[in-house]
Amino acid sequence: MYKEKITSHYKYSEIHIEETRFKAFNKDTRSEYSFRVYDGGYAGIQLIQGSIGEAEGFRLAENNLALRRPYKFTPETGSRHRDQSEVEYSDKELMDIARQTLDYLKTHHPDYIFSGDVSTFRKTLSMENDLGLDVSNTDAKISADFSFKHKDSKDIMDGWFSFSKRQFDFEKFKETADNFLTNFTNRVELPEELIIQDQYYSYIGKMWETLNAENLALGTSLLSGKIGEKVFADGFTLTHDVTDRESWITPFFDGEGVMLPGDKYTFIKDGVLLSGFADKRIADKYGVPHTGSANFCTADIPTNGNINFRIERCGRTVKELLDGRLTVVPIMAAGGGFNEKGEYVTPVQTALLCDGERLLGRLPEFTLKGNMFDMFGKDFIGVASDEPVFNDKQILMKMQYSK
Amino acid sequence: MYKFPEGLYSDIRIERANYASYRVQNGEVMTNNEVPITGAMIRVFDGKMWYTGVTNDLDSIQSELDSLAAVAQPDPDILEHPAVKLYEVHKAKVLRFEGDRDNRKITREQREELVRGYIKACVDESIPEIRQWYANYHQSHVVKEFYSSKGAEIVQDFQQCFVGMWYDIVIDGVTTSGGKHYGFMDFDELRGHQDEIVAKRDRYLDYARNAVDVTPGDYVCVLAPAVTGMFTHESFGHKSEADFMLNDQTLRDEWVMGKKVGSDLVSICDSGDMFPHRGYIAYDDEGSAPRETWLIRNGVLTGRLHDANSASVLGEELTGNSRAQDFGCTPMVRMTNTYMEPGDTAPEDIIAGVRDGIYVYDVIYGTGQATFTMKPAICYRIRDGKLAEPIRANVVTGTVFETLFNIDAVGNDLEFCDTSTCGKMGQSMPVSDGGPTIRVKSLNVN
Numbered sequence: 129m130y131k132e133k134i135t136s137h138y139k140y141s142e143i144h145i146e147e148t149r150f151k152a153f154n155k156d157t158r159s160e161y162s163f164r165v166y167d168g169g170y171a172g173i174q175l176i177q178g179s180i181g182e183a184e185g186f187r188l189a190e191n192n193l194a195l196r197r198p199y200k201f202t203p204e205t206g207s208r209h210r211d212q213s214e215v216e217y218s219d220k221e222l223m224d225i226a227r228q229t230l231d232y233l234k235t236h237h238p239d240y241i242f243s244g245d246v247s248t249f250r251k252t253l254s255m256e257n258d259l260g261l262d263v264s265n266t267d268a269k270i271s272a273d274f275s276f277k278h279k280d281s282k283d284i285m286d287g288w289f290s291f292s293k294r295q296f297d298f299e300k301f302k303e304t305a306d307n308f309l310t311n312f313t314n315r316v317e318l319p320e321e322l323i324i325q326d327q328y329y330s331y332i333g334k335m336w337e338t339l340n341a342e343n344l345a346l347g348t349s350l351l352s353g354k355i356g357e358k359v360f361a362d363g364f365t366l367t368h369d370v371t372d373r374e375s376w377i378t379p380f381f382d383g384e385g386v387m388l389p390g391d392k393y394t395f396i397k398d399g400v401l402l403s404g405f406a407d408k409r410i411a412d413k414y415g416v417p418h419t420g421s422a423n424f425c426t427a428d429i430p431t432n433g434n435i436n437f438r439i440e441r442c443g444r445t446v447k448e449l450l451d452g453r454l455t456v457v458p459i460m461a462a463g464g465g466f467n468e469k470g471e472y473v474t475p476v477q478t479a480l481l482c483d484g485e486r487l488l489g490r491l492p493e494f495t496l497k498g499n500m501f502d503m504f505g506k507d508f509i510g511v512a513s514d515e516p517v518f519n520d521k522q523i524l525m526k527m528q529y530s531k
Numbered sequence: 532m533y534k535f536p537e538g539l540y541s542d543i544r545i546e547r548a549n550y551a552s553y554r555v556q557n558g559e560v561m562t563n564n565e566v567p568i569t570g571a572m573i574r575v576f577d578g579k580m581w582y583t584g585v586t587n588d589l590d591s592i593q594s595e596l597d598s599l600a601a602v603a604q605p606d607p608d609i610l611e612h613p614a615v616k617l618y619e620v621h622k623a624k625v626l627r628f629e630g631d632r633d634n635r636k637i638t639r640e641q642r643e644e645l646v647r648g649y650i651k652a653c654v655d656e657s658i659p660e661i662r663q664w665y666a667n668y669h670q671s672h673v674v675k676e677f678y679s680s681k682g683a684e685i686v687q688d689f690q691q692c693f694v695g696m697w698y699d700i701v702i703d704g705v706t707t708s709g710g711k712h713y714g715f716m717d718f719d720e721l722r723g724h725q726d727e728i729v730a731k732r733d734r735y736l737d738y739a740r741n742a743v744d745v746t747p748g749d750y751v752c753v754l755a756p757a758v759t760g761m762f763t764h765e766s767f768g769h770k771s772e773a774d775f776m777l778n779d780q781t782l783r784d785e786w787v788m789g790k791k792v793g794s795d796l797v798s799i800c801d802s803g804d805m806f807p808h809r810g811y812i813a814y815d816d817e818g819s820a821p822r823e824t825w826l827i828r829n830g831v832l833t834g835r836l837h838d839a840n841s842a843s844v845l846g847e848e849l850t851g852n853s854r855a856q857d858f859g860c861t862p863m864v865r866m867t868n869t870y871m872e873p874g875d876t877a878p879e880d881i882i883a884g885v886r887d888g889i890y891v892y893d894v895i896y897g898t899g900q901a902t903f904t905m906k907p908a909i910c911y912r913i914r915d916g917k918l919a920e921p922i923r924a925n926v927v928t929g930t931v932f933e934t935l936f937n938i939d940a941v942g943n944d945l946e947f948c949d950t951s952t953c954g955k956m957g958q959s960m961p962v963s964d965g966g967p968t969i970r971v972k973s974l975n976v977n
Contacts, residue, residue: 144581144861147778152581153602156859158570159587177568178587195563195639219602241779282785282932283901284775346662348699348706427564428552463897463904464926464977468707473747473925473977477902493902495747495928495977530977531747 130203131186132257134162134383134426141219142247143226145274148234150226153219162426163189171199175427197429201408204385205260212375213268214294217248222270225296229272232302237276237309243285244274253379253424263387265379270296274305278313286312287459287478291519304519307487308459308480316481316489318456321526324496325446325455325482328511328523332437334466334500335366339395340432341404345414350470350500351401360399360504365440368393368405368419374438383422383430384408393419399505407432439511439523446484446512449524455482456491457517470500473530485516497530533593535680538605540576540615542679543592544816545569546858549635553642553668555650563639570858571595577603578612585859610681613843618679618817624686625813626674627806628716634670634690637718642668645694645721652725653696653732660736663699667712668692677818687813691961693950694721696728700739707742709735709893709908714950716807738909742923745910745976751888752927752974753881753913756946758891759966761905763799763871764953766931767792769899771801771826771834772852772955773841774864783845786832793830793935796874800825801836803851803867808963809949810867812854817862821851826869830935838864856958866953870965874941878968881940883916889976890918891927904928910976922976929974942968 137159144152158177163185165172172193176185217225226246233242247270254264271292275285289308291301334350343349351359370380371391381387384407395403403417410432411418422430442449457480464474475495480487498507507526515521535541547569554562570587573595582599586592609615628634646666654664672690677683695712711731713724754762776782786792803812803821812821817839824834837845838853841864854865882890893908910922929937947965954960 146774149778150580152583152861154581154583154585154861156585158585158859173564175564175566177570197560197563277779279779280781282781284769284782285900343706346699347701347704348662350704350706352704427566428562431561460900462900463928464906467923467925468705469923471925475902475904475926475928475975475977477900495926495975497747497977531975 129165129167130258132164132166132203132255132261134164134424135254136160136251138249138251140247140249141222142245143223144245145226145230146243148230148242150230153223160426161185165189165193166199166203167193169198169200171197171429173197173428199429201384203257203259203261206387207260207262208380208387209264210380211266212294212372213250213266215270216250216268217270222246222248225270225272228298229301233274233305237305239279240276240309241279242274242276244272246272249377251377255381255385257385261385263381263385265381267375267377269294269377272301276309293519300519307517311487311489312480314489316491318491318494318529319454319481321453322529323450323453323455323509323524324527325457325484325517325522325524327518327520328439331472331503331523332366332439334470335437336433336435339404341406341410341414341416342432344404345416354401355403357401358399359401359501360396361506361508362398363442363510364396364399364504364508365394366396367438367440368395368421368435369438370436374436378436382407382420382434383424386418386420386422388420405432405435441513441521442510443513444510445514446516446522446524449510449512450484455484455524457482457487458496461496466500472496472498472500472503482517487517495530496527498527503527533596533678536575536597536600536605538607538609539600539603540609540612540618540680541596541600542574542677542683542818543571543596544855544858545571545589545676546673548671548673548857551642551670553646555646555666557663572855572858572861573599574861575599575603576609576615578606578609579604581861583861614839617839617843617849618681618683619819619849620679620682621814621818621820622682622684623814626686626688628672628688628690632717633672634692634718635672637670641718649694649696649725649728653728658736660700660702660739661698662701665697667697668694670718677814677816679818683818685814685818689811691716691809692718692721696732698732698735700736702739707735707739709738712950714809734909738921742921745889745922745924747977748975749973750976751885752971752976753885753888753890754969754971755890755892756942756944756967757948758894758905759871759969760946760948760964761894761897761951763966764866764869764951764962764964765897765899765903765905766929766934767799767826768801768866768869770931771836772864772866773835773837773845773847777841777844786835788832790832791830792832793827794938795830796941797827797830797935797938798825798872799827799869800872801852801866801869805868805963808868808947809951810869810962812851812867815851815853815862816855817853819849819851819853821867822849824850836864836866838862854960856960860958863956863958865955865960866962868947868963868965870945870947871941871967871969873943873945873967875943876940878942878944881942881968881970882913882918884940885913885970886915888913889922889924901932902928902930924976926977927974928977929971934971934974937972938969939972940970944968
């Protein structure tokens, strides 16, 4: 019998702001333990939140062997510890930063109403077993997330902006806020050519479904039968990337303790589909490579799907990729999404015209449409090397207007 | 019990939750677990700011309360604060799910037997287009205690059980996913829905085989009752939550009581006191009793949803709508059971009155800005008053300022959906949406 334990400690502090006023100071500190025993091809697992003795936790996990949850794989080994946190802010420092940001917004953008949070989050996730696995990942961030609405607006909110990094940078925060708000009331026309500039997370949402190795094997993915084929553009490379640069509160190991060589796995290389993602069970069942993709299922055996998707950046800046063209930055685009055919439609409630770096004015509402194969294929422009507007990676791609 | 600090309003919310899940995918048991979670939120209010702490160590509640009080600034007149004055003081124990109803007494064998019964009845291996199927069971049971420095002492419970089947249907390389889930408060109510699930599975099969892409544009739309429920929640329900307008004169002017906001046919109500619907609460998470609140009566704005703070700022009555997802979340203004009142028109007559339009039969999710959206699961074309071919559409949208005026028929077939979950500012909340078949003169379908 092997014993294994996953431990999570997190600490969250937040200054909550409602309609440009401080509303609350909230703190949340919690610990969670997943006790796991493996014996005879089965796993017994017990999740505990709060304090518990180790012996008692493993005793409860052993009791759960009776559930005969199948798990035939040998636990991982190896030792590694990574701490990417840079600053630990005290409550007073957090309050000072919240005051500083809200004062700035009130003073420089008095025509807007702001709600949101200024918060710190610190998390350590560790995993150890009696075969010698001993890994931990620590990271921490500070965030200032604000929604805003113009005082004359009849909507609940008009948009949002965010600053989230490992260290607070007031100058960067001011620059971000000013960029979103300075020209917000400047009404401009939709450009004829629609180039979207945005953080890419929501656009690659369909990849969770299409790159799941089980879906690929069963024929339920739009990419089934296309391994080895060119499905997207030359410059489109999609990876699971938990390297130091691309991790963001993301551990370098998965829910089975797997550490990937180079902390990276490539699913699509220059548009060619190489493989889907698989945990050990899916890899074994369908005879495909396992890709370090097990979720941290603290109450049960692992499931497939712990991915830190990253589209590889090209070596050019946003401005260089645009070469003088203007972009559309959707900041509120709720509803719709991809359908089963990979077609993407969403109403864009708020969007801004952009020269790649500076936001130039507010656009009329419109409906955005595209198709997964075009968005990452012929219409894909690239993910730039720099991070203007959002302080984060962003995609540039052509899309279309819909009626 | 707890020693509340002087000069501050304080409350403590303790939750003891038990969850169980059992999930089978293509014959393989994917989930079979039971998870207990216990924790508490402690809040202190000094008249200017709230200070809150969360712990899953119940022995630390008093020390947490003391440490929060130490950073607050006591106010000897705290009880005169307008919001604090509104906090109700109930001493009550409302435990509806004790004894035989208590789903914590449901054994693993009972859960597995229930799911196996659904698999036997609802999985047909002879349908080659069904490549994957999922049988899901989930249950929750929560006991909540609430104590306040004003003297409130409330113990209440809530539970739900869910069962359902889901299918991945592949036609010409395109996967359509669909199925049906049932949610009830009592385990025994989950039995006997096999025929309805098979009917829904077959409807999805027909949709997957025959759906044609919608031509984007504006259409007369008839919404099925489940869709009207979500439409009611998204199009207007979120605008009735008062916490977004407290310091916003534009919105206060826009949503002034007595204003005509929809057609005479539209009446919308929210009530947390509707047992056994999913948004039921005995008391809200500030200790207030839920009320029946008519938000719109015959097209006229008549009410909105409040917590104590919003009610005090706007000078309106408490409605008992302060809710938190769990002990880790601060309460905010949320809907409970929200529904559009039925009319007297038969649903078939509503469809018969449409020469060319779209019937939105089922919906996946929605969003609730001024421009609201719904993502439909299945739609049908209406031609000459009759349902025609299934339509594949990605989003149905409109603006709240126009759409409520565009409702020109309201059916007599009120239904509630008791599997809905509402998201707001990162918190997920069980709610029930209800409504009858309605007809809207124009919605954009894309």
